[in-house]
Structures are given as structure tokens and as C-alpha cells.
Amino acid sequence: MSTSVTPAILARLRLAAQGILPTSTVPAPGPVDVVRSLTALQGQDFPGALWSIGLRAPGSTRASVEAAFNGGELVRSWPMRGTLHVTLAEDLGWILSLTAERMLKSLSTRHRQLEIAAQDVEQVRELALALLEQAGGRASRDQLFAAWEQAGQATKAQRGYHLLFLLCLQGSLVQGPINSAAGNGNSQFFINSGAWIKSPRTMDRGDALAELALRYFRGHGPATINDFQWWSKLTLKDIKTGLDGAAHGLETIECGGATHYLAPETAELLGGTVAGARSVLLLPGFDEYLLGYTDRSAALATEHANLTVPGGNGIFKATVVAGGRVAGTWRKAQGTAEKQRQRAGAVLPELFDGLTPNQDKALGKAAEAYAKFLGT
Numbered sequence: 104m105s106t107s108v109t110p111a112i113l114a115r116l117r118l119a120a121q122g123i124l125p126t127s128t129v130p131a132p133g134p135v136d137v138v139r140s141l142t143a144l145q146g147q148d149f150p151g152a153l154w155s156i157g158l159r160a161p162g163s164t165r166a167s168v169e170a171a172f173n174g175g176e177l178v179r180s181w182p183m184r185g186t187l188h189v190t191l192a193e194d195l196g197w198i199l200s201l202t203a204e205r206m207l208k209s210l211s212t213r214h215r216q217l218e219i220a221a222q223d224v225e226q227v228r229e230l231a232l233a234l235l236e237q238a239g240g241r242a243s244r245d246q247l248f249a250a251w252e253q254a255g256q257a258t259k260a261q262r263g264y265h266l267l268f269l270l271c272l273q274g275s276l277v278q279g280p281i282n283s284a285a286g287n288g289n290s291q292f293f294i295n296s297g298a299w300i301k302s303p304r305t306m307d308r309g310d311a312l313a314e315l316a317l318r319y320f321r322g323h324g325p326a327t328i329n330d331f332q333w334w335s336k337l338t339l340k341d342i343k344t345g346l347d348g349a350a351h352g353l354e355t356i357e358c359g360g361a362t363h364y365l366a367p368e369t370a371e372l373l374g375g376t377v378a379g380a381r382s383v384l385l386l387p388g389f390d391e392y393l394l395g396y397t398d399r400s401a402a403l404a405t406e407h408a409n410l411t412v413p414g415g416n417g418i419f420k421a422t423v424v425a426g427g428r429v430a431g432t433w434r435k436a437q438g439t440a441e442k443q444r445q446r447a448g449a450v451l452p453e454l455f456d457g458l459t460p461n462q463d464k465a466l467g468k469a470a471e472a473y474a475k476f477l478g479t
Contacts, residue, residue, distance in 0.1 A: 106373060107357040108325075110401040114427030115379035116325050117401070120369045121392055122159040124379050131161045134171040135191065142318040143188040143198065145394045146179050149289050151387030151421070152189050157476045158386070164476055169281045172291065175299055179278040179291060180271045184336055185210065187278075195296075196274060196303040197311045203272050205336060210265070217262045219269070227251050227266050228275050232295060240299075241292035243282055267293070312341055313348025320353050323395045324365030333397035358401070383458070383465035384424045385433055385450060385473055393419060393429070403429045407455055423452055425462055431455050446470035449479055 108116070118124050122132060122140055137159040138144060146152040157163045171177040179189050182198040185206055190198060234242050234250050244267065248258040251266065258266070270276040278291040279299050306314065319331050332342055346364075354370040356363050372378070386392055393399050393411075403411060407429055412419050423431040431454035436445040445451050447470035458466060 105355045105357045105362065106370075108373070110358060111427060112373075112377050113325050113356075113358045113363070114401040115377045116365065116369055116372060117323065117392065118379045118382070118384075118424075118427055119372055119377070120322060120324055120366060121395075123384060123386075123392060124382060125161060132159065134160050134163055134168045135176045136160070138171075138177055138189055138191055139194075140318075141322045141391055141395075142194065142315065143182055143190045144391045145186065145389040146189040147187040148387065148389050149179070149291070151389055152179070154387045154473065154476065155390050156189070158384070158472070164478055166478065169288070173280045175279065175301065178300070181206070181268055183334070185268070192277075192279075192300045193302055193304045195277065195300065197306050198315065199272065199274060201308070201311055201315060201341070202336060205338075206272060207269075214265060214269075217260070217265055219262065219265060223256060224266065224269050224273075226254065227256055228270055228273075230254055230256075231270060231276060231293070235293075235295050241280060241294050243285060243290070243292060247293060271296075309344060309348060312337070312345030314345075316342065316345030317349035317352050320349065320364040321366040321369075323391065324353070324369060325356055325358065325363035326365070326396055327361050327363055327398065330396040330398060334395060380426050381461065381465065382424075382426060383430075383462050383469055385466075385469045386422045386424055388419045388421045390419075390422070392424070393422070402427060410455060423454060423466065425458065429455075430458070447474040449474040449477060 122137060132140070134156045137156050144152060144155055153165055153168045156168050157165065175192055177189055178192045178195055179187055180195055182188050182190060182195060183202050230250050231247055234247065238246070247267065248263045251258055251263065256266070267276065274296050276293045277296040277299060279294045280292050281288055282290045282292050315335060316331065319334060320326055323330070323334070328342060328346070332339065337345070353364045354367050356365065356370065393402060402424070409415070411422060411429055411432060420432040421434060422429045423433055431452055433450050433452045435449070436442040436451040441451055446467055450470040450473060452466060
């Protein structure tokens with residue numbers, strides 16, 4: 104019979120599995136190690152994604168995380184749910200081999216509305232690859248759109264976005280090096296995937312399903328099959344195949360009557376006091392700690408959901424997490440008065456309730472760590 108845990112313990116086990124809590128790991132994980140452990144992490148807010156990686160790699164800076172993109176180890180694309188994620192360059196192809204077809208089918212109606220046909224995709228692909236060859240291997244989104252518009256391919260009303268999405272989904276383009284000259288370094292150049300990704304991993308479908316299941320539950324567990332289905336958007340048949348292949352490397356616990364899968368080393372934490380009860384953390388919006396699951400109740404109270412995701416519109420604010428529970432949100436200060444209340448010159452917390460003196464001290468340290476990551 105599986106061990107049964109409370110939601111509070113479940114939340115702290117997830118903090119540990121995701122590498123968010125400080126550990127005694129030697130050497131400390133670097134940016135590539137972090138992304139490998141999570142397999143894919145939400146990346147539509149690029150500065151937030153950089154901090155998602157940085158807070159799990161103690162001692163890293165924004166510059167060191169960016170270096171992993173500039174060096175070709177990390178990339179950003181649309182491997183799951185039609186949403187931007189960061190992955191290892193070597194992992195992107197085999198993940199897309201599992202997910203791309205379902206994403207294409209789900210957007211077929213939208214693409215007909217935008218009058219995107221197969222011949223349009225082929226034309227913009229040829230134009231994009233030709234532009235990259237002429238431009239030294241990299242081009243901005245605006246440069247690609249300008250080339251397409253000049254050739255008669257409209258990019259307004261999200262048509263250009265969907266053309267880019269399709270080229271990335273089909274493995275022609277990927278977002279790689281940082282475009283430091285544009286948007287305060289918050290954007291990336293598009294590049295030729297085949298030329299940029301030097302050593303893509305290849306697997307047959309069964310092995311790929313098993314690897315995705317194993318790595319999701321190891322990096323996110325305790326998590327349920329429903330969580331994995333939401334995260335990956337695989338069919339239940341594929342999930343069963345993957346879990347059958349991965350089960351030997353996982354253990355189970357119960358919470359709220361549901362079976363949760365997790366890594367054996369995470370389960371071992373139940374032999375003592377599960378750390379994190381006194382932790383205060385600053386997570387970016389869209390962090391995997393919330394976005395990695397369909398059931399977020401262990402970390403986010405119902406009464407705080409609308410404060411974290413206003414209007415339920417899918418836009419997740421950056422969060423203050425105390426003891427594994429979302430205790431508030433945070434943002435950059437605007438204006439003189441707010442800047443006077445900012446912590447470490449970088450963080451303006453907006454708490455749902457008060458913090459204890461010790462928690463407030465921990466919040467100050469978290470703000471200092473974020474400021475140090477930014478280099479401020």
C-alpha cells in the first residue's frame with residue numbers, strides 16, 4: 104500500500120523534485136542540468152524562464168543562463184500545448200515527434216481561418232532559410248516577417264506568428280541565441296534547426312514515450328496521470344505505454360485518494376522531515392511549480408487563485424511561495440513611491456496575508472538572490 108501524504112507535504116516534495124529548494128548537491132546544478140531535470144519548462148515569458156532556470160541553479164547569473172542559449176545547449180520552441188517552452192537542444196526533436204501531430208490537428212481550423220495552406224508554409228520556409236543563409240545564420244522575427252510580407256505572405260492578425268509556429272513545429276526553425284540588441288535582450292534570434300542542433304537524440308516512439316513519462320514524473324512528481332496528460336497533451340493510450348516503460352524507475356504515494364508518481368529519491372525524503380516548511384521563494388510567472396500540473400490546489404488556495412491568475416485568463420503572475428504555498432505575488436516597482444518599498448532594488452511583494460519576522464527575513468534574502476542573478 105502506498106504512503107499517504109497531506110497536500111502540504113505534497114507541495115514541499117514538488118519543491119524538492121523541481122530543484123527549487125537549496126540542496127547540498129555538489130557540484131551545484133548548472134542551467135543545462137536544470138532544464139534536463141525538468142525536460143521542458145514554460146517559456147512564453149522569456150525573462151521569467153531565465154529566472155526559472157536561475158533560481159534552480161544556485162550561483163548562476165542571467166548572463167550564465169543566456170550563455171547556454173548562445174552556446175547551443177538550450178533552445179526555445181513550441182514542443183507542447185502550443186506554448187513556448189525551453190528544452191535542451193538535443194531533446195527538442197524527439198519531444199516534437201510525440202506531440203507535433205496532435206498540435207497541428209488542434210489548430211487546423213485556425214489555420215484555415217488565417218488562409219494558411221501547405222504551399223504557403225513551404226514558401227515561407229524557403230524564404231526563411233534563404234534569409235538565414237544571407238544573414239549569417241540568424242534573423243529576428245521582424246526580419247522574417249518583412250521578408251514574408253515582401254513576397255506577398257501576410258503576417259498581420261497573428262498569421263505571421265502561426266507561420267513561425269508551424270516552421271518550428273516542423274523542425275525547420277528554432278529560437279536560439281539571445282538578440283541582445285532588441286528588447287533589452289528579452290528576445291532570441293530564429294535559426295536553422297538542422298544547422299544549430301548538432302547532436303539531436305533519436306528514439307523509437309515507445310522509448311520516447313517512456314523517457315518523457317520517466318523524466319516528467321522524476322522532475323515534477325509527486326504528480327498524477329492527469330497532471331502528465333495536461334502537461335504533455337498525449338493520449339491516454341500513449342501515456343499508458345510511456346508509464347509502462349517508466350514504472351520501474353518510479354514510486355507512488357497517495358494524496359487525497361489519488362495516486363501520485365515520483366522519483367525514488369524524492370520518496371526517500373518521507374523518511375525524515377520534508378524540508379521547505381520555512382522557505383520563502385520568489386518564483387517568476389508561469390513557473391513549472393504551478394504550470395506543471397493540472398491540479399494546483401496543493402500550492403495555490405482557491406481564494407488566492409484569482410489574485411494569482413486574474414480573471415482565469417491564463418496569465419500567471421510571479422509568486423511569493425512560503426512553505427510551498429503561494430502567499431502573494433511580486434513585480435517590479437513602478438514610480439518613486441513604489442521603488443521606496445522595493446526589496447533589494449528589484450522586488451515589490453504584494454502579499455495576501457502578513458509574513459512572520461523570520462519569513463520576512465527569508466523574503467529579503469530571496470530578493471537579494473534575484474537582484475544578484477540580474478546583476479543589479
